[in-house]
Amino acid sequence: MRRIASLLALLSMSGCTVGPNYQRPPPASDPTGDYKETTGEVDGIEFRPALPRDTIDRGPWWNMYGDPTLDRLMADVDVSNQTLKENEAAYRQAVALIRQSQSGLYPTFGYTGSVSQNSGRTGNVSSGTLTIGTGSSGNSTGQYALGGTLSWELDIWGSIRRTIEGNAALAQASAATLASARLSIQSSLATAYFSLRISDERAELYRRSVAAYAQSLQIVQNQVNAGTASGLDLAQARTLLEQTRALYVTEGATRAVFEHAIAALVGKMPAELRLETEPTPPDVPTLDAGAPSSLLERRPDISTAERDMQANNAQIGVTVAAYYPQFTFDAGISFLSTMLGNLLQIANAVWSLGPSFAGTAFDGGARAAQVEGARAGYDKSVATYRQTVVTAFQQVEDALAQQRYFTMQEDIQRRAVASALEAEQLSLNQYQAGTVAYTTVITAQTTALSAQQTLINIRLNRFSTSATLVTALGGGWREQDLPPLMPVMPKTVGKPTPVKKSWWPF
Helix, strand or coil: CHHHHHHHHHHHHHCCCCCCCCCCCCCCCCCCCCCCCCCCEECCEECCCCECCCCCCCCCHHHHHCCHHHHHHHHHHHHHCHHHHHHHHHHHHHHHHHHHHHHHHCCEEEEEEEEEEEECCCEEEECCEEEECCHHHHCEEEEEEEEEEEEEEECCCCHHHHHHHHHHHHHHHHHHHHHHHHHHHHHHHHHHHHHHHHHHHHHHHHHHHHHHHHHHHHHHHHHHHCCCCCHHHHHHHHHHHHHHHHHHHHHHHHHHHHHHHHHHHCCCCHHHCCCCCCCCCCCCCCECCCCHHHHHHCCHHHHHHHHHHHHHHHHHHHHHHCCCCEEEEEEEEEEEECCHHHCCCHHHEEEEEEEEEECCCCCCCHHHHHHHHHHHHHHHHHHHHHHHHHHHHHHHHHHHHHHHHHHHHHHHHHHHHHHHHHHHHHHHHHHHHCCCCHHHHHHHHHHHHHHHHHHHHHHHHHHHHHHHHHHHCCCCCCHHHCCCCCCCCCCCCCCCCCCCCCCCCC
């Protein structure tokens, strides 16, 4: 029996694996050369990245902003965000599925047992009367049974191994999906955080403007009292003041919405989070995107699509294996006795041992359709992978263009703000001197306020674009950060090698 078991194990471990072996297909186009949107000049201003490096720093990429509050909020994401916990649980499910499919490589042992009490009555019937016999026939008899079974499906054609390969690829895809979710949440948190800080900056602008317009209103009131100005000037000054005060009040609602969004992203109720007013970081970092060819290993969503391709490729092998017969080795032994003390004696044993095989001779084309469907599924995943790559490059190019133009736009707008503020002060001085009408002051004040609003919005665009570019480049993630594939053919029977868990924070 040991020889038979050794032979079957050898057949199972050394059997062929039908179906195509996986080879990563190339993208639809060759990602070589440079990114398109990396250089340019507007109005004599040439763009140069402020942080020239070929990759984003590994780990906490948001440290480049130098904001301790943002650092603390990012740490809360890994601890409390429920979307990440959902994706992490999905990954653990995928790992469990690998272990489940690996169990098919090993034999299954079963056991049975029973204890029963059977009646021993006998008798005869005469003239419709039942006569009970004497002796042992009037007693009950105990019966004891104990048995064991062994069943081993031999993976001659590699169906189980292809299933393991596919499940392992899906587990890696799930891990990459988790990384994508984390990066997306981090980017959304950075965007919401800077939106809140810009809202604080905008509110401060309105507060200063309200104070300045109140002074202007008092100047006009003094002119009216002196008889050198009309009520129209006073009404115009009061209108601008109240409109700006309304903007200041409305900005409070805008800030509250961003604060609530931040609370949700860090897994807290809005009432549990309160962020005090703090200044926006003075500088917005700009980034060098590096070599386009490295993007394929830096985007977790690309890795997800690529792992799905391998899983679909393995499924082809599973469907092809259905053409061949399935070999199974079965063994069983049962002991049956009326006395418990004699149950395990050889004389009471009944055993069976031997291989069997089964196959399908005719199925009306079902297996051919399954193989065709599996190949179509693989082709679909290839198209999805290539489109994911194209979309990734589009997102990087978009973010690079926005980074470049917003940076140059801010330089130009700062000059516009300086000119508008100068014009505002000059118009107010000339009004007090009586050389211009108050409409000139109102126009200059409105223009200055609008220019400062535009500058603040440009800064928000730059902060949002920097977070978007980091996300488009994959953050600090690398394809080698994926957990290792589970071993397809373990050297010894036992527990499968566990996936390293040090790479995720839960």
